[in-house]
Amino acid sequence: MLARAAASAALIVTLAASDGAAAQTANQPPDTMAARVEACTPCHGNKGEGTSDVYFPRLAGKPAGYLYNQLLAFRSGRRKYPPMNYLLEFLPDPYLEAMAEYFASEHPPLPQPAPSEVSKDVLAQGELLATSGDANRNIPACVSCHGPGLTGMQPGIPGLLGLRAAYVSAQLGAWRYGTRTAKSPDCMQLVAGHLTEADVTAVAAWLATRPAPANPAPVPKGTYALPFGCGSQPN
Amino acid sequence: MGFKLSITLLALAAFTTVAQAQDKTSDIIARGEYLARAGDCTACHTAAEGRLFAGARPMPTPFGTIYTSNITPDPETGIGKWSADDFYRTMHNGRFPDGGLIYPAMPFASYTKVTRADSDAIFAYLRSIPPVNQKNKPHELRFPYDNRQLILGWRTLFFSEGEFKPDPTKSAEWNRGAYLVEGLGHCGMCHSPINALGGTSQSDAFKGGLIPMQNWYAPSLTSNREAGLGDWSIKDITDLLQTGVSARGVVYGPMAEVVHNSLQYLDDADTKAMAVYLKGIAEASSPPPASSALPNTESSLLISLGKTVYDKNCASCHGTQGEGKPPHWPPLANNQSIEMQSAVNPIRMVLNGGYPPGTKGNPMPYGMPPFAGLLSDNEVAAVVSYIRTAWGNRGTPVSAREANELRSAPLN
Numbered sequence: 001m002l003a004r005a006a007a008s009a010a011l012i013v014t015l016a017a018s019d020g021a022a023a024q025t026a027n028q029p030p031d032t033m034a035a036r037v038e039a040c041t042p043c044h045g046n047k048g049e050g051t052s053d054v055y056f057p058r059l060a061g062k063p064a065g066y067l068y069n070q071l072l073a074f075r076s077g078r079r080k081y082p083p084m085n086y087l088l089e090f091l092p093d094p095y096l097e098a099m100a101e102y103f104a105s106e107h108p109p110l111p112q113p114a115p116s117e118v119s120k121d122v123l124a125q126g127e128l129l130a131t132s133g134d135a136n137r138n139i140p141a142c143v144s145c146h147g148p149g150l151t152g153m154q155p156g157i158p159g160l161l162g163l164r165a166a167y168v169s170a171q172l173g174a175w176r177y178g179t180r181t182a183k184s185p186d187c188m189q190l191v192a193g194h195l196t197e198a199d200v201t202a203v204a205a206w207l208a209t210r211p212a213p214a215n216p217a218p219v220p221k222g223t224y225a226l227p228f229g230c231g232s233q234p235n
Numbered sequence: 236m237g238f239k240l241s242i243t244l245l246a247l248a249a250f251t252t253v254a255q256a257q258d259k260t261s262d263i264i265a266r267g268e269y270l271a272r273a274g275d276c277t278a279c280h281t282a283a284e285g286r287l288f289a290g291a292r293p294m295p296t297p298f299g300t301i302y303t304s305n306i307t308p309d310p311e312t313g314i315g316k317w318s319a320d321d322f323y324r325t326m327h328n329g330r331f332p333d334g335g336l337i338y339p340a341m342p343f344a345s346y347t348k349v350t351r352a353d354s355d356a357i358f359a360y361l362r363s364i365p366p367v368n369q370k371n372k373p374h375e376l377r378f379p380y381d382n383r384q385l386i387l388g389w390r391t392l393f394f395s396e397g398e399f400k401p402d403p404t405k406s407a408e409w410n411r412g413a414y415l416v417e418g419l420g421h422c423g424m425c426h427s428p429i430n431a432l433g434g435t436s437q438s439d440a441f442k443g444g445l446i447p448m449q450n451w452y453a454p455s456l457t458s459n460r461e462a463g464l465g466d467w468s469i470k471d472i473t474d475l476l477q478t479g480v481s482a483r484g485v486v487y488g489p490m491a492e493v494v495h496n497s498l499q500y501l502d503d504a505d506t507k508a509m510a511v512y513l514k515g516i517a518e519a520s521s522p523p524p525a526s527s528a529l530p531n532t533e534s535s536l537l538i539s540l541g542k543t544v545y546d547k548n549c550a551s552c553h554g555t556q557g558e559g560k561p562p563h564w565p566p567l568a569n570n571q572s573i574e575m576q577s578a579v580n581p582i583r584m585v586l587n588g589g590y591p592p593g594t595k596g597n598p599m600p601y602g603m604p605p606f607a608g609l610l611s612d613n614e615v616a617a618v619v620s621y622i623r624t625a626w627g628n629r630g631t632p633v634s635a636r637e638a639n640e641l642r643s644a645p646l647n
Contacts, residue, residue, distance in 0.1 A: 029552070029563050029601055038552075039588050039602025042609055053608065077283045082646035083587065083605060090495040090592035095599050 033102040039087060040099075049108035054166040058111075059103040063218045065155025067100035069182070069232055079180055110162040110212035118205040122198075126206025129199055139194045142203065144227050145187070150210060152218035156233040159218055160207050169204035176200070183231030190228075260359070267360025270353050273505070274346070274419035275497035279303045289313075289367040294340055295448045298433065299376035301340050309366035322358040323351055328396055336386040338374070339394070339433065348399035348418035393434030405515075412512025415505060420497075425453035425489060426462075441516060445579065450644040451488045452577040457518050460629075461575040464510070465517030472510035477501070478596030480562035484570050487589040487603075488580070495592035534620065534632040537613075541621025544614050548606065549622075557626045563601040568626035578633040581619050582641045585610070612639040 029035050034046075040059075045051050048059035059067060073079035075088040075096065088096070116123060128134075130150075133141035142160060146152055152159035160168070174180035175192030182188060195203075226233065271277070280303050282292040290305040307313040314322070321332035329343035330336060337343060349357075379385060399418055401410040416422050427435040428444035443455030443462070454462035464472050467483055474481035479494045486494050498506070529537075546555070549567075553559045557568035567573050573581050588605035591597065606615065615638035623630030 027560055029560050036599055036601050039590060039604045042588075042604045042606065083607075086587060086646035087590055087602065087605075090491045091590055091600075092593040092598060095593050098599065 033098060037099055037102060040103075043083075044103075045108070047106040047108040048103040049106075050111070050162065050164075054164040055170060057167050058162040060106040060108050060162075061216060061218075062104060062158045063152055063154045063156060064097075064100045064104035066152070066158045066232070067103055068097050069156060071096040071100060073182065078182075107216075110216055113209045113211055114164070116165075116205050116209050118201065122202045123206050123209065125199075126202035126204070129203050130206055137194050139199070140191060140227050142207070145230070145233075147219055147224070149213045149215075149219075150207070151213060151216055153223055153233070154218050154221045156230075157218070159216065161210055161212065161216060163207065165204040165208040168207055169200050172200045172204065185229045185231050187226075187228060187230035187232070263356050263359045264363045265360075267356035267358065267363075269500070269502075270357050270419060271360055272497050272500040273415060274349075274357070274421070275493060276306070276357075278492060278496050279340075280306050286367045286369070287364060288361065289369045291369065291372050296340060296376075296433070297447050298380035299374065301338055301374045301376070302372035304371045305367060305369050306361055307364055307367040308362045309368050312368050312370045313366055314361065315366060317358075319355050319358050322361075323354045326354050326357075327398070329390070329394065336383045336390075338383075338386060339389055342421035342424050344394050344435075345418055345421035345423060347394075347396050348414065350398055353419075389434055393436070395437075406511070408508045408511050409515055410512075411505065412508035412510070412515075415501075415509050416512055420509070422456065426456050443577075445577070446489060448645065449489055450579065450641065451583065452575075452579040453489070454572065454575055454577075454580075456513060457516055458575075459517050459571070461571060463517035463571070464514045467514065469507065469510045469514065472513060473503070473506045474562065474596075476506050476509060478562075478594050479591040479600065480565070480597050482561040483566070484572055485562065485565045485591045487584060487591060491589070491592040494594060499592070499594040499596065529632050529634055533634075537617045537620040537632050538624055540614065541617035541619070542625070544610065544618040545621050545625075548609070549618065557622065557628075562597075567622045568628060570628075573622055574628045574630035576631075578619060578623065578630070578637060579641065581622065582615060582633065582638050583644060585615050585619055586638070586641060587644075587646060607642060612636075612642075 040048070043051060043053065043056040044059050048061075050056060050058035070079060071088060072093075074081065074084040075091065077085050129139060130142040133139045133144065143150060145157055146160050147157070150160045171180060172192050172195060175188050176195060178189065180189075192200075277288065279292055279294060280288045280290050282290070282303075285291060286307070288306045290303040292303045294301045294303060305313040308315040310316050317332055324330055324332065325337065326343060326346040326349055328347070329339070329341065374381070399414045402413070405413075423435060423440055425446050426441050426443060428439050428442055429435055429447060433447075441456040443453060443458070445452050457463055459465045471481045471483045475484065475486060476494065476498045478499070479486050479491060501509075552564040553567050557566060557570075559566035584603060586605060586607040588603040590602040591600040593600055610618070612635040616633050616635040619638070620632035622628065624632065
C-alpha cells in the first residue's frame with residue numbers, strides 16, 4: 001500500500017517534471033546533424049572516421065553523392081546489411097541527403113596504414129592491378145575510376161583510402177557474387193566479375209597499405225574521363 | 236438569335252454538369268487515396284523498389300511466404316476487370332470475384348467494417364492509378380497450409396462479417412475513431428494476441444501480442460501497463476500518431492512503418508478521433524505488477540551492473556533520472572513500453588537502436604544508437620533490468636539469455 005502510494009507520488013513527480021521539460025524549449029537535444037546521426041557513431045565513429053571493427057567503413061570525406069546512393073540502396077534493401085536496412089527504412093530522401101552531406105564534410109585525419117599480413121609478392125600483384133589493371137583479363141586499373149590519388153571523384157565515386165583490407169575484400173566479394181549491386185550500368189559488378197579471389201586479396205591488402213595523400217578530398221566532377229559507363233556516375 | 240442563345244445556354248449548362256461531375260469524381264478519388272492511406276494498403280501491396288500497388292512483396296508468415304497481389308487497374312494482371320461490387324466483396328467478405336478464398340494475411344476481418352461508400356472511393360482511387368502489367372507470384376506455403384479450403388475453418392473460428400455499427404451511447408468522435416481503428420486501420424492485426432491457428436478471438440481484441448516472424452511485441456492497447464493510453468493527454472496521443480514522437484514515448488520498428496506510411500497522412504480531426512477512442516478503451520485500473528522469474532540475488536547484481544552501464548552509455552541522452560529530453564530523446568522513467576511484462580522491445584532497442592519515422596511533423600528524427608556490438612549479453616540484460624526497475628518503474632529484471640536470443644531477431 002505504502003509502496004504503491006510512493007510509486008504514485010514518484011509518477012506524479014515524473015509527470016510534473018516532463019510537463020516542465022516540454023515547456024522549456026532549452027531542454028532539447030542540440031539542433032544539429034551531429035546529434036541526429038549519433039545512431040551511426042558506434043559503428044562508423046563520431047565523425048565518420050571508422051571504428052576498431054574492420055568491417056565497418058570510414059564515411060568521412062567520401063563524396064556526398066556516393067554516400068547518398070548507399071543510403072538509398074540500404075533503405076530499399078538493394079544493398080543488404082540488415083542493421084543498416086533497419087535503421088534507414090522510414091527516413092525520407094532529404095534527410096538521407098543531409099546525412100550524406102554531413103559525413104562528406106567531415107575531415108578527421110586518415111588512419112596510419114596498418115602493417116600488412118600478406119607477402120611482398122601479393123602486395124606487388126595488388127599494386128599492379130590497382131595502378132595498371134590487366135588488359136588481357138578486361139580488368140581496368142582502380143586508379144582509372146577512383147582517381148590517380150585513389151581519393152575518388154565527385155559526386156558518385158568513392159575514395160579507397162582509409163579502409164581496412166577486410167572491408168574492401170568483403171565488398172569486392174559481394175560485387176563478385178552479385179549480393180551488392182548498383183544502378184545500371186553496374187560498373188563495379190562488371191569489374192569485380194573479372195577478379196579472382198586471389199586478385200581481391202591482393203588489391204584489398206595493397207589499398208590498405210597506402211598512406212594518406214596531402215589532399216585526401218575527392219577530385220571535382222569531370223576531372224578525368226571514365227574508361228566506361230557507370231550508372232552511379234552519370235555524365 | 237433567341238434560338239442561338241438557348242443553345243449556348245444549354246451547352247453552358249451541359250458543360251457545367253460535366254465539370255461538376257468531374258469535380259465529384261476527383262473528390263471521390265482524392266477521398267479514396269486518403270482512405271487507402273488510412274488502410275495502409277501500400278505497406279503490403281508495394282514491393283521495395285517496386286511500382287505503386289503492383290504487389291509481389293513477400294510476406295513471411297509462420298505458414299510460409301505469401302506474395303501480395305497486384306491491385307493496379309491492369310486488366311490482365313491487376314484488378315482492371317473488377318467492378319465496385321467485386322472490390323466491396325473482397326474487402327467485406329474476403330473472397331475474390333470468382334468466390335475464391337483469400338488468405339487472412341489480408342486484413343479482411345478488419346476491412347469488413349468499412350462502409351460501402353468508403354470501399355467505392357478506395358476502388359475509384361485504385362482505378363485512377365497507372366496500371367502495371369506484372370503477374371502475381373504464387374505463394375510459397377507449406378503443406379497443409381497451401382490448401383485454401385483450410386481458410387474456411389479459420390473463417391468459422393475468427394471471422395465475423397459486418398460493417399461497423401456505431402455505439403449510440405458514445406460521441407460521434409469516439410465512433411469515428413472506433414471505425415478507423417477497428418476497420419481500415421486494422422490495428423488489431425498486430426495489437427491482438429495471435430493464437431496457434433493464426434487467429435484472434437473477439438474477447439482478446441487489442442490485448443497485445445508478439446508479432447509472428449518479426450519478433451517485436453505489439454503492446455496491449457487496453458492495458459495501461461502496456462500501451463493503454465488511459466493516462467495520456469489527447470495531445471500526446473495525436474503527436475505520437477501524426478509525427479512518431481511525443482512527450483511520453485516514440486514509435487520504432489513495425490509501428491514506425493505504420494506512422495510513416497499511414498497515420499502521418501490522416502487529418503487532425505481523424506487523428507483526434509482515434510486518440511479519443513484509444514484513450515477510451517484503456518482499462519480504468521491497472522492489474523498488479525508482474526513478478527520476475529529471476530532469483531533475487533541475480534536480479535540485484537544485474538541491476539547494480541545496469542546502473543554502471545546506464546550512466547556510461549545512456550544517461551547523456553536519457554538523463555540520470557530517465558527523464559530524457561522529450562519528444563526527441565524519449566523519457567524512460569514512467570515509460571510504459573519499458574515497463575511492460577514483455578521485455579522484447581526494450582531489449583531490441585538496446586541491441587539494434589532505431590530511428591523513429593521521418594514524417595511531415597518530424598522530418599529529421601533523432602536516432603538511438605545500436606549497442607549490439609558494444610555490450611555483452613550480460614550488460615544488455617543488466618541495463619534493461621535497470622531501466623525497467625529504476626525511478627519508480629515497475630517492470631521486472633530480464634536475463635542474459637533473453638538478451639542473447641534477441642540478437643538473432645529479424646531486422647527486416
